[in-house]
Amino acid sequence: MRVKPEVQEALAAGRPVVALESTIIAHGLPRPDNLRVAREIEAVVRAHGAVPATIAILAGEVHIGLEDAALEALAASGEVAKCGVRDLPAVLARGEDGATTVAATSHLAERAGIRVFATGGLGGVHRGAASTFDESADLGTLARVGICVVCAGVKSILDIPATLERLETLNVTVLGYGTDTFPAFYLQSSGVPITWRVDSPQGVADVLRAREEVGAPGSVVVANPLDEPMDADLHDRVLREGLEAAAAAGVTGRDVTPFLLERFHSQTEGESLRANVRLVLRNATLAAQIAAAL
Amino acid sequence: MRVKPEVQEALAAGRPVVALESTIIAHGLPRPDNLRVAREIEAVVRAHGAVPATIAILAGEVHIGLEDAALEALAASGEVAKCGVRDLPAVLARGEDGATTVAATSHLAERAGIRVFATGGLGGVHRGAASTFDESADLGTLARVGICVVCAGVKSILDIPATLERLETLNVTVLGYGTDTFPAFYLQSSGVPITWRVDSPQGVADVLRAREEVGAPGSVVVANPLDEPMDADLHDRVLREGLEAAAAAGVTGRDVTPFLLERFHSQTEGESLRANVRLVLRNATLAAQIAAAL
């Protein structure tokens, strides 16, 4: 595991560090936006007083913190495997490149001693999971790894109520940041209530310290709703039509999610992309503030 | 974590201690029965040679063992949060009061070094969970925490066969105490067979020691059926009518369980309350005997 000197020094000195995932760079955003946004995310973390540590696999080695050249290579390549925790050993053994999911980033960040992580949205329970059993490996990893994940909730193309039930069953603490309902990525609210609300980075830091004190395993999810969400009517129309189109085209099971995601990208005239970028930057900002408050 | 001196001394000397949960006091029983019963439970543990350690959060601090004044305050207050493991950090950070569920009590008891815990019934898989994904966080915590939980099984308003499947999948050892079928809280038997029967506190203690020897994580559930159960016809009628009433009133998902529970309280003329109190006292007795046999 190669930790970037700047990150190592910050960790050694107890200065704030924020982990960032690389799937958004390699797979989440179109080129060349992805490189620009990856740099903006790092800049926003720095601007709020923390050191960014983007996590990725390069040539079979885990990197905690990337030089700009590595960020550029990752953004340019079309050959980067999407790595969950269980994929890491295979990619390492092959000496290949890999972009880390929420789960793998959480796992590696914790091993490096990083306590706060910013991302876009969590993986969750997929629509139709009652028969397909398609549930993201993010959930189980969040139940095991003791990190604070700042996100904008879960995309509405997943089954949000079922995802929140799983987070409850798995004992993952969920905090609403300035909200009493769980956000839905592109939308400010999924309508599903959450029990615990906090209104400041210090409030989150207090909960994180209490979690360590009480020895509870697992993560604290900070659900940070987007301030300028997608137009709700547009969102609902694209989602409804996408579900209908999937049914009509015989798209089922685990093919539904990428099908719907592509619809959002292609049918909102940049609205979903704009929302995605904005929420990631907001989450990076809040993560830096929380890391500074710890 | 504040451990009551009496509990601390007993643990240090290797004398028997029984953990007790506080949700039954704050939310499970109506006032003023709750205070009377909480005291009776502690008395019954003492009468069988063990020290009771009721676990709760008071003003943002974990208490292992409560003074009588604290028991009284907990029973009188209407402002006590119900705390699973994931809620503990939030309640601690706010400095509030909290009543601990089976999961949170198990977690905290183990941290304090207590090996036996008495409660009423476990949480489980809810009816309709195939679509709602509503499954109690008790299950996953019992898979992780190495404690002996004495209970009267699971309430029939839950999906008992599915709950037993989950306990199997999660590697939780289930022992029938003097029975070959899993009890159903108000009823002696759910009709679902269980593999392992024990007939004495010593028999349970032997299994607990073997579990430690073999290094298996997770709990041992001792399922102790009620000797004077509810009238089965009354039980079945209230349950059937309750399920019909829920459907008629459009009560679905996670609202079904509290709806049914309320029906049991209001429509059995005290029968369900009497059964609830009796089974908790019996479980506390057995837990004390097991702790003494360890």
Added chain:
Amino acid sequence: MRVKPEVQEALAAGRPVVALESTIIAHGLPRPDNLRVAREIEAVVRAHGAVPATIAILAGEVHIGLEDAALEALAASGEVAKCGVRDLPAVLARGEDGATTVAATSHLAERAGIRVFATGGLGGVHRGAASTFDESADLGTLARVGICVVCAGVKSILDIPATLERLETLNVTVLGYGTDTFPAFYLQSSGVPITWRVDSPQGVADVLRAREEVGAPGSVVVANPLDEPMDADLHDRVLREGLEAAAAAGVTGRDVTPFLLERFHSQTEGESLRANVRLVLRNATLAAQIAAAL
């Protein structure tokens, strides 16, 4: 835990050891084939340079590695409990005999320091589990225990796609050995694609070392397809008719799997038995080669 001297010496010297389960001996194969096959499996492990360690419970004691007399007794007895992890404490406390499942063998092998384990097929998600919740405890144990399990996938009488989803959710690494699809025990392929293919024992060993390096909990499943599978038409007919017969006879829930298995044994004129034996021997061979490559 009694470790056979030969196994202990090999482990101390860092020489290759392969764990073997005992359920196949006590419950998986008919007498007297079971004893003959148990000896053949051990012989095949030795022939490929590793020490076999068959794991079982004898008279309430865990044995890692069996003398031939013990193998014989286990094969002859009709009184051996089938032990998952949660059953071990009960069987130990009673001083009885027990045959270990994939889960229990994995758990005990890891405690003994063995890193590779050969079996026939994994347990998984049962058909109809969406309503019955019947999912093998093998899955959760594979998510926790860091062992390499060589198997021929999962029997087609289970829900293979759902099983693979659970393995993904649980972060279990799955490698196809010389294949890009998951094998289906009697059949070379279930048709379900798997991401990571390896083509040599050394390739598996590289992944195992990377897994340890990255600190990921959980197992690596090596899915090794049968080279001379059952006739596909025969397989499909027996499965289809078995499912119809189960429905006609009102066999439901957890009774379906043993019903189907019995149909395979009785209606394929020895074909399913021959396939079962052949795949276990092949897996033992590959496991020995992997252990030697570590």
